[in-house]
Amino acid sequence: MLARRALPRLQQCHRLVPFLYIRLYSTTKLSNGITLAYDLHEPAKKAERGLRDLRENAPPIVFLHGLFGSKKNNRSMTRDLNRPVYALDLRNHGDSSHDPRHDYNALAEDLELFLQHHKLTRPTLIGHSMGAKTVMTLALRNRVPIANLIPIDNAPVDAALHRDFIKYTQGMRKIDETTIHRQSDADAILKDYEESISIRQFLLGNLVRQPDGTQKWQIPIKILTNALDNMADFPFKDPEEARWEGPVLVVRGTKSHYVADEMLPVLGRFFPKFELADVESGHWVTSEKPEEFRKAVVEWLQDKE
CATH class of the missing domain: 3.40.50.1820 (Alpha/Beta hydrolase fold, catalytic domain)
Structure with missing residues (x-):
């Protein structure tokens, strides 16, 4: 049987799986x-x-x-x-x-x-x-x-951000407007905006599965899109x-x-x-x-x- 790991005193987020x-x-x-x-x-x-x-x-x-x-x-x-x-x-x-x-x-x-x-x-x-x-x-x-x-x-x-960042937000907003259940479907959309699979995987790491099975962005795309000038x-x-x-x-x-x-x-x-x-x-x-x-x-x- 797996031992239950003691929780540290730090405030923390955790999930419970059987016995652990x-x-x-x-x-x-x-x-x-x-x-x-x-x-x-x-x-x-x-x-x-x-x-x-x-x-x-x-x-x-x-x-x-x-x-x-x-x-x-x-x-x-x-x-x-x-x-x-x-x-x-x-x-x-x-x-x-x-x-x-x-x-x-x-x-x-x-x-x-x-x-x-x-x-x-x-x-x-x-x-x-x-x-x-x-x-x-x-x-x-x-x-x-x-x-x-x-x-x-x-x-x-x-200094202006590389135009790729604008493309990223365009692709991410397109995904946001689509009902996505599989990350591979989101990747298929993002391919039109970024060729590199490693960069696409990096961006798609921000998707989280919702209780209804769809995948949505964990980050606020609209806020970050509006902040691109600030980031430059x-x-x-x-x-x-x-x-x-x-x-x-x-x-x-x-x-x-x-x-x-x-x-x-x-x-x-x-x-x-x-x-x-x-x-x-x-x-x-x-x-x-x-x-x-x-x-x-x-x-x-x-x-x-």
């Missing part, structure tokens, strides 16, 4: 009314030394996904980091709250409140795409102490008025245009201690070249300890 509780994710209700869902990945050394000692000697990492992503995207990135890793669902994504406001100051405020709630002092913040601009915004707001920044394939500039923007315009002097590793895909060479001078004015790690990939760095990404991050963090 399976922990899916935890949630935190923030003082601004937003609820953020997250996974906490604890390294193996926890059992030997205790989580408290581990946190004191290895500050935690907070990992943020990109637009249309979720905490699930970063599970494989926690290996070899040897410290607690919080993988968050940002607002309007995954299992977190939906809210009409979706811009970088709002996303950064959510993250600030999350760090304060969990008493995460001087964490390393890693974010891809939308998550990259979120962690850079948080650093420049300078309201909570952080140790290191690792933005992945985005720069602190106003960056809230800080003048490096003379806002600058963060801490260590920054900018990881960029060499086949992507989001951190072009001509953007590096502006990046350096906002973040004068930034270093650059090039990975031979497109925009989806962590999924296209996960080992190369992990190696770059682990080696860089080792130098900072």
Whole structure:
């Protein structure tokens, strides 16, 4: 007989299957009314030394996904980091709250409140795409102490999103208008808007089965469609008025245009201690070249300890 796993004290969502509780994710209700869902990945050394000692000697990492992503995207990135890793669902994504406001100051405020709630002092913040601009915004707001920044394939500039994101929303809205029972049927619709099966699977990961057997988007497509201009923007315009002097590793895909060479001078004015790690990939760095990404991050963090 399977033993019933004890539930941790953290507020959490779970489902009951015969004789077993399976922990899916935890949630935190923030003082601004937003609820953020997250996974906490604890390294193996926890059992030997205790989580408290581990946190004191290895500050935690907070990992943020990109637009249309979720905490699930970063599970494989926690290996070899040897410290607690919080993988968050940002607002309007995954299992977190939906809210009409979706811009970088709002996303950064959510993250600030999350760090304060969990008493995460001087964490390393890693974010891809939308998550990259979120962690850079948080650093420049300078309201909570952080140790290191690792933005992945985005720069602190106003730059139009690749037109693919507009196509994604068109395809997703088309699916929303159709009665879908099988993910393969949704994929057939999305093929008209995106050729890459890996990107389609990434987007389709946001579908959830309803009690009536149909599949619907878990994310608010209309809100995120309306927020595309905000996601292209960056809230800080003048490096003379806002600058963060801490260590920054900018990881960029060499086949992507989001951190072009001509953007590096502006990046350096906002973040004068930034270093650059090039990975031979497109925009989806962590999924296209996960080992190369992990190696770059682990080696860089080792130098900072």
